[in-house]
Each structure stands twice: as structure tokens, then as C-alpha cells.
Amino acid sequence: NAGVMQNPRHLVRRRGQEARLRCSPMKGHSHVYWYRQLPEEGLKFMVYLQKENIIDESGMPKERFSAEFPKEGPSILRIQQVVRGDSAAYFCASSPFVERYQETQYFGPGTRLLVL
Amino acid sequence: DQQVKQNSPSLSVQEGRISILNCDYTNSMFDYFLWYKKYPAEGPTFLISISSIKDKNEDGRFTVFLNKSAKHLSLHIVPSQPGDSAVYFCAASAGSNYQLIWGAGTKLIIKP
Numbered sequence A: 001n002a003g004v005m006q007n008p009r010h011l012v013r014r015r016g017q018e019a020r021l022r023c024s025p026m027k028g029h030s031h032v033y034w035y036r037q038l039p040e041e042g043l044k045f046m047v048y049l050q051k052e053n054i055i056d057e058s059g060m061p062k063e064r065f066s067a068e069f070p071k072e073g074p075s076i077l078r079i080q081q082v083v084r085g086d087s088a089a090y091f092c093a094s095s096p097f098v099e100r101y102q103e104t105q106y107f108g109p110g111t112r113l114l115v116l
Numbered sequence B: 001d002q003q004v005k006q007n008s009p010s011l012s013v014q015e016g017r018i019s020i021l022n023c024d025y026t027n028s029m030f031d032y033f034l035w036y037k038k039y040p041a042e043g044p045t046f047l048i049s050i051s052s053i054k055d056k057n058e059d060g061r062f063t064v065f066l067n068k069s070a071k072h073l074s075l076h077i078v079p080s081q082p083g084d085s086a087v088y089f090c091a092a093s094a095g096s097n098y099q100l101i102w103g104a105g106t107k108l109i110i111k112p
Helices: none
Strands: A005-007 A010-013 A019-024 A031-037 A043-050 A053-056 A065-068 A075-079 A088-095 A111-115 B010-014 B019-025 B030-038 B045-051 B056-059 B062-067 B072-077 B086-094 B106-111
Touching: A010 A019, A019 A088, A019 A111, A031 A075, A043 A065, A043 A075, A075 A088, B010 B019, B019 B030, B019 B086, B019 B106, B030 B062, B045 B056, B045 B062, B045 B072, B072 B086
Parallel strands: A010 A111, B010 B106
Antiparallel strands: A005 A019, A019 A075, A031 A043, A031 A088, A043 A053, A065 A075, A088 A111, B019 B072, B030 B045, B030 B086, B056 B062, B062 B072, B086 B106
16 A cells, blocks of 8 residues: 655755645545645644645645645645745645544655755 | 644654653644654654543553643653654644644654
């Protein structure tokens, strides 16, 4: 059973370009979460998606960031017109479903975005 | 406002001894707590969790203790092994809220 897959593992972009980060959840998981980690900090929640639905994007910056989880294919985190402050590790997690006591979230290896 | 705090950035422990990692929280609504382990260039790996209805949960060498009145939890690793060297994150959630709130992590170094 493959774990959560993320690609690319490393992404270098110049200021103003677009970054697309992909996440394939574990088999049987229909919930996807994106987190961002800045150096020397813990992970910060960005967005929670189910298939074809954004459930909570309260942690996403209001501009330039968007996420989707289509019926077919991976979840995509898209950052338009990247700036240096977007440089971070972006982690995707998945879980099978959410109950009163949260199902454990399983994490992918992350995408390290560097904006030059 | 940091709701989950790990005040020790790093901890060094002799192999075979007990490692104790600490975590404090401020939000009294948190009722589910998790510990994750992270190696460099990898994603966090789930270790162990505890709900607020318990004060202890054990899984092999790992035990998590929860002190609700002190808003404190700790992870005990006994005996510590070289492969335990990693960064350990404490995370918490409240009710049916799926958002995990993370501490900044503690780097554990196991000395041979």
C-alpha cells in the first residue's frame, strides 16, 4: 500500500512564476490536507479538501494560492506569481474519513519550494 | 499566538536511556493530541496519539502522558535507540476540527 505521494520533491521558481504542487493520497483515503512549514517552525494548516470540494481553506493566503482535488487525479496546490516568502516545505496529508476523534493524518514527503 | 509549545529546541540522550519530550498547550478546547517524528527531507511520520479522556497511552517503546490540568503532555521513549534521532512534533486538535495545530518541534539526538 503506497503512502502519500508528492511531486515534485524539489521545485525552484523565479519570482512571478507559477508553482504547482501535486499530491496523491493513500489508497482508500478521500480527505486531503495541505500544510506549510517555514524553517525552524512547525507545520501550519492551509486547506482541507475532499473529492471535488474545498471544505476549509481558512489557512490559505487570500491571494495567489488555490487548491483543488478533482474527481480524478491528484490534489493540486497552485501558487501564482510566487514571491520569496513562499519558499517553504509544503506537506500534503491524507486520511480515510473524519470522526469525532480525528483520524490520523498520514503525510507525504513534502515539496521543497525555493523562489529565487 | 502559539497554542502548542515545545520549549526545548533540542535534546541529547544517551542510547539505552529514557528520552522525555515535552509539550504545552494553551487552548483548553484541544481534546486530541498526536506525536509525529520527522527525519530531514521527509514528511512527518505518525507515532502515537492520545485523546483527552485518557491520561496515558502506550505503544511499544513509546508512551504519551497527558496532564489536562497542567495542559501538558509528554512523550517517553524507552529505551532510546540511535534510529530515534529525529525532530519530534507535538500536534493537537479540538473537537471535530480536523486542523492540526503544531508545535515547533524538538530535535532529539541519541548519543551512542
